Amino acid sequence: MTETTHTVAFTTERLAKAKEIIARYPEGKQKSALLPLLHLAQEQYGWVSPEVMDYVAGLLNILPIEVYEVASFYTMFHLDPVGKHVIEYCRTGPCCLMGGEDVYGYLKTKLGINTGETTPDGKFTIKEVECLAACGWGPVFQVREKYYMNLTNDKIDEIIDELSKD
Amino acid sequence: MPVKILTEHINVPGIDTFEVYRKMGGYTAVEKALKKMTPEEIVEEVKKSGVRGRGGAGFPMGMKWSFLAKPEGVPRYLVCNADESEPGTFKDHYLMKNNPHLLIEGMIVSSFALGANKSFIYVRGELMYVIHILEKAIEEAKAAGFLGKNILGTGYDLELVVQPGGGAYICGEETALLESLEGKRGNPRNKPPFPAVKGLYQCPTVVNNVESISNTPWIVNNGGEAYAALGVGRSTGTKLISVSGHVNKPGVYEIPLGITVEDFIYADEWCGGIRPGHHLKAVVAGGSSVPILPANLILTLANGDKRLMTYESLSDGGFATGTMLGSGGFIVMDETTCIVRNTLTFARFYHHESCGQCSPCREGTGWMDKVLDRIEHGKGNMRDIDLLVDVAKKIEGNTICPLGDAAAWPIAAAIRHFRHEFEWHVTHPLEATKPGAVYRGEMELV
Numbered sequence: 001m002t003e004t005t006h007t008v009a010f011t012t013e014r015l016a017k018a019k020e021i022i023a024r025y026p027e028g029k030q031k032s033a034l035l036p037l038l039h040l041a042q043e044q045y046g047w048v049s050p051e052v053m054d055y056v057a058g059l060l061n062i063l064p065i066e067v068y069e070v071a072s073f074y075t076m077f078h079l080d081p082v083g084k085h086v087i088e089y090c091r092t093g094p095c096c097l098m099g100g101e102d103v104y105g106y107l108k109t110k111l112g113i114n115t116g117e118t119t120p121d122g123k124f125t126i127k128e129v130e131c132l133a134a135c136g137w138g139p140v141f142q143v144r145e146k147y148y149m150n151l152t153n154d155k156i157d158e159i160i161d162e163l164s165k166d
Numbered sequence: 167m168p169v170k171i172l173t174e175h176i177n178v179p180g181i182d183t184f185e186v187y188r189k190m191g192g193y194t195a196v197e198k199a200l201k202k203m204t205p206e207e208i209v210e211e212v213k214k215s216g217v218r219g220r221g222g223a224g225f226p227m228g229m230k231w232s233f234l235a236k237p238e239g240v241p242r243y244l245v246c247n248a249d250e251s252e253p254g255t256f257k258d259h260y261l262m263k264n265n266p267h268l269l270i271e272g273m274i275v276s277s278f279a280l281g282a283n284k285s286f287i288y289v290r291g292e293l294m295y296v297i298h299i300l301e302k303a304i305e306e307a308k309a310a311g312f313l314g315k316n317i318l319g320t321g322y323d324l325e326l327v328v329q330p331g332g333g334a335y336i337c338g339e340e341t342a343l344l345e346s347l348e349g350k351r352g353n354p355r356n357k358p359p360f361p362a363v364k365g366l367y368q369c370p371t372v373v374n375n376v377e378s379i380s381n382t383p384w385i386v387n388n389g390g391e392a393y394a395a396l397g398v399g400r401s402t403g404t405k406l407i408s409v410s411g412h413v414n415k416p417g418v419y420e421i422p423l424g425i426t427v428e429d430f431i432y433a434d435e436w437c438g439g440i441r442p443g444h445h446l447k448a449v450v451a452g453g454s455s456v457p458i459l460p461a462n463l464i465l466t467l468a469n470g471d472k473r474l475m476t477y478e479s480l481s482d483g484g485f486a487t488g489t490m491l492g493s494g495g496f497i498v499m500d501e502t503t504c505i506v507r508n509t510l511t512f513a514r515f516y517h518h519e520s521c522g523q524c525s526p527c528r529e530g531t532g533w534m535d536k537v538l539d540r541i542e543h544g545k546g547n548m549r550d551i552d553l554l555v556d557v558a559k560k561i562e563g564n565t566i567c568p569l570g571d572a573a574a575w576p577i578a579a580a581i582r583h584f585r586h587e588f589e590w591h592v593t594h595p596l597e598a599t600k601p602g603a604v605y606r607g608e609m610e611l612v
Binding site for chain 2: 024026031033035038039066069074075076091092093094097098130132135137138145
């Protein structure tokens with residue numbers, strides 16, 4: 001074990017939550033807890049590092065590779081460090097019909113970064129994602145658990161102002 | 167007023183709480199089902215209702231239930247598919263966030279009917295806030311004695327688990343969903359065996375969509391025949407339609423199956439028409455996977471009759487002149503829409519979402535994305551258009567799961583009905599690549 005491995009651990013509260021999640025599944029089927037645990041880990045660390053994945057593997061008593069292959073399959077898990085606020089905008093058809101490309105262009109100009117980049121102060125990362133199931137309320141982006149809908153340039157100004165304070 | 171089965175109380179303040187939901191008649195179906203009916207009787211009512219799977223495939227729900235294997239001593243599972251990811255579709259999102267107890271009630275009566283004691287609701291991970299809403303509703307139902315051990319003193323036990331996905335469209339395919347629920351990559355399984363025989367943890371499993379399950383309390387309360395009396399022919403009951411795009415009132419509507427497409431688009435009760443000053447150009451009627459239709463074909467059948475919002479009428483004419491009801495993701499486009507660009511966003515979507523298991527889909531979706539991108543950016547040639555059709559044809563029917571078909575159909579249909587727009591991108595690259603450029607030539611608008 002490397003030194004970093006020792007430093008990775010759920011907070012007491014999250015560890016209790018993790019144990020509660022693991023107990024939801026039938027005996028011997030604890031691997032089912034993998035996705036919920038990865039979400040929990042990402043909530044704590046902001047992203048899912050190899051050390052975090054090894055830690056999760058340990059909790060579930062599975063091989064690290066079983067975690068790596070899953071974490072890399074699902075797009076919600078950030079496998080590289082990200083900014084404090086990750087803005088994930090929907091680039092699929094219906095949002096584009098509602099002027100999404102223009103609004104997202106404004107967002108990128110405003111933050112001075114492109115998709116996949118993080119602002120130098122580490123506050124914002126922009127990612128593009130596929131359909132977020134909010135097509136009638138597009139254009140849409142998501143920051144952590146929160147949906148921001150019917151986006152306009154003005155709304156983006158307000159949202160960024162608000163998030164910048166945090 | 168048309169009957170509302172799913173959304174009658176959706177705007178009642180506090181309907182997301184147990185107290186208000188109960189006051190509006192909620193959980194009476196659980197009382198009736200558990201105390202006065204046998205599981206077999208419930209399955210029979212669902213069969214009689216004719217309700218069809220609302221996730222997109224439209225397979226009769228009662229028949230799916232009746233396939234469930236029941237070996238002695240083996241647990242059976244009900245899994246609710248709330249992985250709603252089909253572009254244009256957001257009805258389950260709307261239903262769960264506003265009226266979570268309806269789904270919980272449906273899960274209880276459906277689990278009882280199938281003999282499941284542990285059931286799962288698999289929600290796409292992006293909807294984490296909806297997961298919290300559902301978990302709160304489950305706690306409330308449990309506190310009131312409608313979930314947990316010995317429900318209402320009947321001896322029936324049920325535990326509900328809400329499971330988050332991780333951001334993968336493919337997990338809406340039922341066997342990929344089961345893999346994901348087992349903590350694996352979402353690679354669809356070969357069938358047979360079907361989930362009804364070997365599903366979750368290799369046990370008999372039924373996977374049903376949110377909207378499908380949410381219909382069951384009404385069916386238990388009112389009977390399958392009353393449900394079947396609504397709608398037209400084999401399209402029974404109501405359907406949630408998610409409307410996006412260039413209409414005056416985008417949103418989710420519960421329609422009686424059988425109204426005309428024209429009414430649905432133009433009547434104030436529904437979409438309220440195309441946004442002012444614009445005209446209808448095309449519609450994708452059932453989520454991004456189904457064929458796009460130009461205005462005249464979506465409104466009218468080949469024989470001149472008006473097209474109806476039913477499974478049968480929307481597919482009338484096959485893919486030559488028809489489409490599918492699918493998931494009810496109704497995307498409306500006016501004359502400002504570039505069909506090539508819109509098709510490219512879909513191609514990019516399927517390329518991104520292919521799980522990579524089958525070569526025709528893994529490679530084909532990538533090629534279609536690249537070739538379309540080339541055409542959209544004025545670098546294509548005429549052969550590219552036929553190449554797209556050829557690739558689409560070689561994906562279709564050659565993959566383990568329907569994602570391949572879903573990727574191929576929209577591209578083939580866009581070229582079938584709007585070939586001149588693709589050709590225009592090839593012949594007029596300078597014009598076509600200007601920002602916001604749209605083909606304005608030969609085009610039938612309504």
